Amino acid sequence: MRKVAVIGIGQTVVSEHWEKSLKELAGDAILNALMDAHINEFDSLFIGNMMSASANQQQNIGAYIADWVGARGSESIRVESACSSGSAAFRAAVLAVASNEVDIAVAAAVEKMTDSPSTEITANLATAADADWEVSQGVSFVSLNALLMQRYLYEYGWDHSSFAGFSINAHKNALNNPYARFKSTLSEEQYARSPVICDPITLMDASPIGDGAAAVILVPYNSVEIYGNHKIVSVAGSAAASDTIAVHSRKDPLWLSAAERSAKQAYNQAGITERDIDLFEYHDAFTIMAALSLEACGFADRGKAPNLALEGELQLSGRVPVATMGGLKARGHPVGATGVAQVVELVWQLRNEAGEHQVEGATKGFSLNFGGFGNNVLAFVLRREG
Amino acid sequence: MRKVAVIGIGQTVVSEHWEKSLKELAGDAILNALMDAHINEFDSLFIGNMMSASANQQQNIGAYIADWVGARGSESIRVESACSSGSAAFRAAVLAVASNEVDIAVAAAVEKMTDSPSTEITANLATAADADWEVSQGVSFVSLNALLMQRYLYEYGWDHSSFAGFSINAHKNALNNPYARFKSTLSEEQYARSPVICDPITLMDASPIGDGAAAVILVPYNSVEIYGNHKIVSVAGSAAASDTIAVHSRKDPLWLSAAERSAKQAYNQAGITERDIDLFEYHDAFTIMAALSLEACGFADRGKAPNLALEGELQLSGRVPVATMGGLKARGHPVGATGVAQVVELVWQLRNEAGEHQVEGATKGFSLNFGGFGNNVLAFVLRREG
Numbered sequence: 001m002r003k004v005a006v007i008g009i010g011q012t013v014v015s016e017h018w019e020k021s022l023k024e025l026a027g028d029a030i031l032n033a034l035m036d037a038h039i040n041e042f043d044s045l046f047i048g049n050m051m052s053a054s055a056n057q058q059q060n061i062g063a064y065i066a067d068w069v070g071a072r073g074s075e076s077i078r079v080e081s082a083c084s085s086g087s088a089a090f091r092a093a094v095l096a097v098a099s100n101e102v103d104i105a106v107a108a109a110v111e112k113m114t115d116s117p118s119t120e121i122t123a124n125l126a127t128a129a130d131a132d133w134e135v136s137q138g139v140s141f142v143s144l145n146a147l148l149m150q151r152y153l154y155e156y157g158w159d160h161s162s163f164a165g166f167s168i169n170a171h172k173n174a175l176n177n178p179y180a181r182f183k184s185t186l187s188e189e190q191y192a193r194s195p196v197i198c199d200p201i202t203l204m205d206a207s208p209i210g211d212g213a214a215a216v217i218l219v220p221y222n223s224v225e226i227y228g229n230h231k232i233v234s235v236a237g238s239a240a241a242s243d244t245i246a247v248h249s250r251k252d253p254l255w256l257s258a259a260e261r262s263a264k265q266a267y268n269q270a271g272i273t274e275r276d277i278d279l280f281e282y283h284d285a286f287t288i289m290a291a292l293s294l295e296a297c298g299f300a301d302r303g304k305a306p307n308l309a310l311e312g313e314l315q316l317s318g319r320v321p322v323a324t325m326g327g328l329k330a331r332g333h334p335v336g337a338t339g340v341a342q343v344v345e346l347v348w349q350l351r352n353e354a355g356e357h358q359v360e361g362a363t364k365g366f367s368l369n370f371g372g373f374g375n376n377v378l379a380f381v382l383r384r385e386g
Numbered sequence: 387m388r389k390v391a392v393i394g395i396g397q398t399v400v401s402e403h404w405e406k407s408l409k410e411l412a413g414d415a416i417l418n419a420l421m422d423a424h425i426n427e428f429d430s431l432f433i434g435n436m437m438s439a440s441a442n443q444q445q446n447i448g449a450y451i452a453d454w455v456g457a458r459g460s461e462s463i464r465v466e467s468a469c470s471s472g473s474a475a476f477r478a479a480v481l482a483v484a485s486n487e488v489d490i491a492v493a494a495a496v497e498k499m500t501d502s503p504s505t506e507i508t509a510n511l512a513t514a515a516d517a518d519w520e521v522s523q524g525v526s527f528v529s530l531n532a533l534l535m536q537r538y539l540y541e542y543g544w545d546h547s548s549f550a551g552f553s554i555n556a557h558k559n560a561l562n563n564p565y566a567r568f569k570s571t572l573s574e575e576q577y578a579r580s581p582v583i584c585d586p587i588t589l590m591d592a593s594p595i596g597d598g599a600a601a602v603i604l605v606p607y608n609s610v611e612i613y614g615n616h617k618i619v620s621v622a623g624s625a626a627a628s629d630t631i632a633v634h635s636r637k638d639p640l641w642l643s644a645a646e647r648s649a650k651q652a653y654n655q656a657g658i659t660e661r662d663i664d665l666f667e668y669h670d671a672f673t674i675m676a677a678l679s680l681e682a683c684g685f686a687d688r689g690k691a692p693n694l695a696l697e698g699e700l701q702l703s704g705r706v707p708v709a710t711m712g713g714l715k716a717r718g719h720p721v722g723a724t725g726v727a728q729v730v731e732l733v734w735q736l737r738n739e740a741g742e743h744q745v746e747g748a749t750k751g752f753s754l755n756f757g758g759f760g761n762n763v764l765a766f767v768l769r770r771e772g
Contacts, residue, residue, distance in 0.1 A: 001486040021518060044626070053439045057521070059513040060468035063628045063762040067635070073647060075626035076762060077474045078466045082446035088463045092478055098485035100387040101624070127445040132407060135443070238487070240430070240461035242449040249453070261459060376449040376462060 001098045004235045006382070007227045008037025008217030009344040014181040014332030016114040017211040022056045023068040026110035029213035030069050033106065037217040037227055044075035044102045048089030048109030050082050050336035051124045055116045065108070075102070082128030083285065084371030085109060086339025087240075087378035090216065094238050097218045108215035109341070111334035121209055125335070128372040130246040141285075142206065144247060144373050146198040149288035152254060153200060156303035160200050163287040164191040165309025167204050167329050170284060173316065174326025176356030179341075181210050181332030205287040207327070212334035214341040221385075231351045236364070237266030237381030245375050259296035259368060262379035266366070270381035274298040277381075278362035279349055280320055281342035283370040284327040293368055294320070297379075321359045324349060342367040343380060350384040387484045390621045392768070393613045394423025394603030395730040400567040400718030402500040403597040408442045409454040412496035415599035416455050419492065423603040423613055430461035430488045434475030434495030436468050436722035437510045441502045451494070461488070468514030469671065470757030471495060472725025473626075473764035476602065480624050483604050494601035495727070497720035507595055511721070514758040516632040527671075528592065530759050532584040534639060535674035539586060541640060542689035546586045549673040550577040551695025553590050553715050556670060559702065560712025562742030565727075567596050567718030591673040596718035600726040602733065607771075617737045622750070623652030623767030631761050640689075645682035645754060648765035652752070656767035660684040663767075664748035665735055666706055667728035669756040670713045679754055680706070683765075707745045710735060728753040729766060736770040 010032025017025055026047065034040055045066050053059045062076030079089040086109030093107035113121050122142075126135045129144065153159065167186055174180035186204060194204035224232050243258035244250055250257075267273055274297060282297075284290035291305035299320050300308050313319040325331045325345040328338060346365035348354045363384045370377050396418025403411055412433065420426055431452050439445045448462030465475040472495030479493035499507050508528075512521045515530065539545065553572055560566035572590060580590035610618050629644040630636050636643075653659055660683055668683075670676035677691035685706050686694050699705040711717045711731040714724060732751035734740045749770045756763055 023518075050445060051439065053437065053510075053513055056517065057513055058517040059436060059466060060515075060631070060758045060762055062467055063758055064516065064631045066628045067631045067761070071628075072630055073627055073644070076467075076628045077478070077626070079478075080445060080464045080466055081448050081462075092463070092465075092481075095478075095485045095487055096481045098487060099481045101481055101484060124439075127439055127443055129446075130450065131442065131444040132409075240463070241459055242452045242457075242462045244458055245446070245450045245453045258459070372446045372449055375453070376446055 002100055003221035004094050004097045004218050005221040005224045006216050006233045006347050007219050007224060007230065008033040009347045010036055011179050011214040011341055011344050012212050013179050014210040014212035014334055017112065022052060022058060022110060022112045023065050025112060025211060025213045026065045026108055027069045029215040030106060030108050033215035033217050039104065039227065042071060042074060042104040042106050044096055044105045045071060046089040046093045046105065046107050047078045048086035048336050048340060049078055049111060050080060050085050051111065054124050056112055081376040082371035083335040084339050084369040084376050084378050085336035087369035090340055090343055091238055091240055091378055093218050094235050097220060103219065105218045106215055107218060107340055108213065109337040109339060110213035111336040112211045113209040113334060114211050133246045142198045142201060145286040145288055146201045148253060149200050152288055155254060158306055161192055162306040162310065163205060164188050165314065166284060166287040166290040167191055169309065169314050170323045170327035170329035173324050173357050174330030177326045177331060180326040180330055181208060182330045201286060207285045207329045207333035210332035210334045212332060212337045214337055214344045216340060216343055216347065232385040233347045233350045234383050234385050235380065236270035236383040239265035240378045243375040245372060247373050254292065256292050256296040256374040258374055258377040259293055262377045263297040263368060266379040266381045270383065272364060272381065277364050277366045279324050279359045279365045280322045281325065281345055281367040282322050283368055284323055284329050285333055289370065297368060316357065316359055324357050324359055339369040339378065342369060346382045350382055388486055389607035390480050390483045390604050391607040391610045392602050392619045392733050393605055393610060393616065394419040395733045396422055397565050397600040397727055397730050398598050399565050400596040400598035400720055403498065408438060408444060408496060408498045409451050411498060411597060411599045412451045412494055413455045415601040416492060416494050419601035419603050425490065425603065425613065428457060428460060428490040428492050430482055430491045431457060432475040432479045432491065432493050433464045434472035434722050434725060435464055435497060436466060436471050437497065440510050442498055467762040468757035469721040470725055470755040470762050470764050471722035473755035476726055476729055477624055477626055477764055479604050480621050483606060489605065491604045492601060493604060493726055494599065495723040495725060496599035497722040498597045499595040499720060500597050519632045528584045528587060530633060531672040531674055532587045535586050538640060538674055544692055547578060548692040548696065549591060550574050551700065552670060552673040552676040553577055555695065555700050556709045556713035556715035559710050559743050560716030563712045563717060566712040566716055567594060568716045587672060593671045593714035593719040596720045598718060598720035598723050600723055600730045602726060602729055618771040619733045619736045620769050620771050621766065622656035622769040625651035626764045629761040631758060633759050640678065642678050642682040642760040644760055644763040645679055648763045649683040649754060652765040652767045656769065658750060658767065663750050663752045665710050665745045665751045666708045667711065667731055667753040668708050669754055670709055670715050671719055675756065683754060702743065702745055710743050710745055725755040725764065728755060732768045736768055
């Protein structure tokens, strides 16, 4: 496999971008990434997106966006795996460059959710669950996460307040990320007083929807000298794994087997263990997912993840800095775009250019992105070279 | 790039499969392909599908289908480029195996269109056109094709009856394909009397919607001895190209530049010209698309494609056998599934196992699949080895 490097990154602020169309939003991120890489052409465009068909009445958005950014003629396809669509597009681009068939690939991702009524978006999000056996029972992603969090509290003896640290940390990091949606700190008291959405989940356990886009430029590692003046960041590990789509089919709903499987595979490819990782962009769509991710990926023992938050180990200066971009919780979660935003954050950090939210001396970053209820998981290890 | 071979094929009949869910339909094709390849496990699943979100209220169908076919744990993503989604999934699988990262990949594709009212399906199909500039004017794919066919008749001096041969040939071939939707011959008189849908397009110029699935198994070429007792078919050329999404942005709407570009690239990779091709599965969603494809891919001079039909050159025994499976016109067009069905047909033919619709002695096959209005085109050359 030909080794692959990231030579350009771009992103938009996560917000309610009512004044921009889907293609304009994607185009902004792609053009930023091209400028960052000092190039103006590419061979192939891989677009991650979940819900453009239903939320924006537009499919075939590979061609739609390639056309808009002036890349008429180029290969341009969309990749979808619900909320991990961005990561799936990144992986498709990595494989394309690794295969020797494509020399410059763009992995971009976009989601535009705030033009639709929120009930419609909730229904759209639920199409990532099992339509036959879950959604037909009235399940939504909030209710699934609430059931799981309830179970976690019961099995391991925690109470709700123990999860405050995940959200407080995310909001703190977002304060220093100019692309984050929320720019406000969160106190323990605010967390405790936050309104319940679906018991035990409160508003401050849940990530917000939003509009946003992100993009990266990929080239063969052996060609990076041609392009840039950035520190070189390579894709050291790339893996994907699935789990049962319906949560009730799992032997142990508190164990995210696809997260474990993809993380281990990515670590192995990179020749590292979780102890070598300097920052971890996890999928904190809900605080319970943050906790379960830390456990599945080896950062905490089963049932012990809240300790990491309580002991301050998740902060920028801690043992496992997480959600450095503000996480899905505070940077925002434009669902299909999140996976590429995580990769952008890793590259930014590994270049040592993340400014106020920089993890000092980071050389290895890890991202984990969930599609559906942990059933379509992608994991990447990125490394600063030299 | 690691050379890739197809070692298994599977497909379902194209029909109105009201008794089967989306996953059952996809599963039937995948399990057939696995049996054909004599394997029961794989690493990665790439699913081509256009409209499951809107027509079946299910996204994330990679994981949904992997789970159903007993491949829990495997990588599983969906690829979408409107009506070329199947080919885009096939290409993603080719790149994955070529990259050395994946050893056994399944490219499958499925579409289930007949559960929804046809007006809704027409609207879903239109999401492949430009929502901002075309669909907002009331454009549908039938009306776009009608405008183009009108222009073709005007520019080149043909009349509508000259297009009869494309549809007659497709129906004749479908008679001998057990997986085809329509099992009826078509006469010139029937073609001439067919009701107009959108002038000058009649019912017999247009392919029907339908439900169907198809799947192929891909492995590295150097491992084929391990697997099978089939004649070996390799992927000799694989290319993708785009055009402007809105037809009005094209300098010459009668020239399908993405078809030309992807075809040339696939020929070059395979080291052949169009003269070496023994059969051509084209995208005859409408007869005008059949004609323009033959011209863009070098089989006919500009404005001359109807001659090939009139002179019998498109039949199984002709110079350029096309639509040997019955084409989209008579085999049926379950949109996202069509690209993989074309590849299945090529493999079937190149193995010399296509029975009554066999092209004698075929060793090189070519497929061309359109997403949107010729704006997201994929082209493949498959070759029998040895």
